[in-house]
Amino acid sequence: MIPTVWLASYPKSGNTWFRILVANLWSKLDTPININLIHSTDSIASGRNQFDRQTLIDSALLTNDEIDRLRPASYAYAAAGNTLADPDDPCFPVRFVKVHDAYIRNDFGEALLGGAAGGAGAILFVRDPRDVAASFAHHMRCPIDMAIDRMADANFCFAAATDRVDRQFRQRLLSWSGFTRSWLDQRDIPVHLVRYEDLLSDTAATARAALAFAGIEPDPVQLDRAIAFASIGELQRQEAQHGFREAPRDVRGFFRRGVAGGWRDELHPHQIARIERDHGPMMDRLGYDRSTVITEQRL
């Protein structure tokens, strides 16, 4: 059976970059794959269309809580390889599925993502929250202070509006710290941690370790080629030419800077202090040095 591995992240932490890298690794083309045709990894776990296809239910007529009760079974069904039984589905060595939901339970107490039945493991992408803040603000077209508010909000959700239908289900992200903690501390499935900064500074070694966790040993030449094909310059070039379908509507420049430490010239001191106050313990846990005086208790 083809294993399912979640690609879990708070937004703007390298998840899409990794998916495009993998898609290039598995591509037979000698040019970079089209970023709007990434067939080699599943679309996001919260996608409505695949749920409706598998359950045969019009989810637009279900409430968010009713959907959450059915999500574990739909993930277990897909992970068991049932959706791959369709002749038109492509087959790849691992079924990678992106997810922005925190690792939470539904109101029946079941793991939303189906626990061990929904996935064999997870690669968790994290990024310095100070860099996430600036990128997230751009992503949501809001001031940086509002992005910082949302990153501290334990009730923050994507796609929670009830007066329209979204192509994605409601996703509870929790706070930035809460999201990361939910994945690191759950005991249902093994987790491999990838720091965006490490993926940037030594892409080959970091990607190789993450792929090894998923049971993949890439050819070094092909991996180098995939890394080059997924460079920030290439991603920006394609987005400028045709846009990026996975970007929020009206956001230009999904692939914005692709750097580490950009917060030093993008954030005001009070914003830096606020993020470090909100998320200090988790920053410490992940090895992100704080620039302001530590007043919180260490984890």
Added chain:
Amino acid sequence: MFSYRVSGLAVASEVDLPGLIPGDPDRAPEVTIRNAPVPFALDDPEMVGPTWQRAGDRFLLRIPDIARFLLEDGRSIAFEAENGADPQDVAVFLSGSVFGVLLHQRNQIVLHASAVLVGGKAVLFCGASGAGKSTLAAALGKQGYPLIADDQCAIEIGDDGIPMIQADGRQLRLWEKSISELGLAERRGDAMRNRLLKFYVDPAASSERPVPIGAVYALTEIRHPDEPGIERPNIVDATKLLTVNAYRPMLIHRFAQRDVYFRGGTTIAATSGIFRLKRRLGFDGLPATIAMLRGHWTQIGLAEAAS
């Protein structure tokens, strides 16, 4: 018993199904819907999904805390409500999701699409939930194009090889946001479920007769800087486009319908035309999309050029 006509089929139902057009009570029903005990599982199922099972010509669908539905041979639906579910909640799934599965079980081509009448022919807009099918049909309704169907379109290829759509006269089903953006508050009917902000909306005009298909558009969202436009894919891609826009594509494989869809697709592509409608999603772009469609209808002979 209540009588309805759904996708051209005479339906006799023990329960009221809002949003459907009444049928002729004297006509022998082709589908019966009754309230009866339904098991939680089928004996010896050959396929088991997250919410459904299939054993031969029996198909069981369960929507937890709403109802279980047993479809037999494409001719009868038995349902049993769960945990005292509101009958209205059971009814919306009966007339939507469950009937869609039944049409697949009957080996019919059924698309996830809305349809309006243009120059005496049906124009279909296909897409997944949230792609903008109903909103586009509603916006065209405001411009005087009668509604033929919303959400599901059952297609039959006549003996003369002409693809026809069974008019459904279903009401529009719109979210509150669309209703307010399109200025349709006066036509708003009941909520589909009492806990949802999705409502039945009376179309300004509707067509109740089967009509030949004039064009099928697959709704495709584009992003800046891609430009809106209408493309005609080659016949192979057009057929694939039809298959992925089936009401429940997974059932094509499960019910061995590939051949039916393939032949239907080639016929529709050759006689009516299957197109990709590329446009930005959102209410702001609707007038431009409608203008583009009108131009296309003139070009393909569905409408006369504006004088």
